[in-house]
Amino acid sequence: MLVRLHENAVIKVQFGEEDTEADSSIGVRQGSCQGPILFLFIIQAAPGTMEWPVAKPTFQTRADGVTTGERPMLKRGVAFFELFASLFADDCALFFESRAAMVTGTSYLFNQLRKFGLKIHVGSGATASKTEAIYYPPTRLSYDDGDTTPFTVLGPNGKGLGFVSFTKEFKYLGPLVHHSLTSDADVNNKRVKSAAAAFGSLQSVL
Numbered sequence: 001m002l003v004r005l006h007e008n009a010v011i012k013v014q015f016g017e018e019d020t021e022a023d024s025s026i027g028v029r030q031g032s033c034q035g036p037i038l039f040l041f042i043i044q045a046a047p048g049t050m051e052w053p054v055a056k057p058t059f060q061t062r063a064d065g066v067t068t069g070e071r072p073m074l075k076r077g078v079a080f081f082e083l084f085a086s087l088f089a090d091d092c093a094l095f096f097e098s099r100a101a102m103v104t105g106t107s108y109l110f111n112q113l114r115k116f117g118l119k120i121h122v123g124s125g126a127t128a129s130k131t132e133a134i135y136y137p138p139t140r141l142s143y144d145d146g147d148t149t150p151f152t153v154l155g156p157n158g159k160g161l162g163f164v165s166f167t168k169e170f171k172y173l174g175p176l177v178h179h180s181l182t183s184d185a186d187v188n189n190k191r192v193k194s195a196a197a198a199f200g201s202l203q204s205v206l
Helices: 002-006 034-048 099-114 184-200
Strands: 009-015 018-024 058-061 079-082 085-088 091-094 151-154 160-166 169-171 176-178
Touching: 034 085, 034 099, 091 099, 099 151, 176 184
Parallel strands: none
Antiparallel strands: 009 018, 058 079, 085 091, 151 160, 169 176
């Protein structure tokens, strides 16, 4: 259905009194009401039909607040739940407990999405990857203690398809996420500077 929806698409452009048509073979067909709905089916079917190859991170919560401490298993009245992916439109954030699990899981998801015509953007040669990884150091460890070298994404035959690089911070759905898991970077580097720039741009009209 998705393929047929985009077949033989034509772009119409008007210059003055003259209409011009051009074939459209790439991109999204603008104005299509069915396209976004069908995409939601695809993006849900891709992760919903896979067998996740690594352990899913476990989180815990309770009715009167989130548990804290290094030994949450000893807390009473705690509810545990698994969370390994956060989906929003065509954005996806994945959570892993170790670097080894991330390498395995990323390669698996890359090949799973390709079955549905979807693609994860990975780096190749001198071209950087739009997909980024970030390392959150455990308690009493620093960011520099982790292995943040780029890792290779493998195909079904074990051949390298590209690489994913690490970053210390990235923007996800608006906020700036920092490896320290504090809001300092988002407030100082993004919101304060953005506000200062906005007020600065008004000086020419005051």
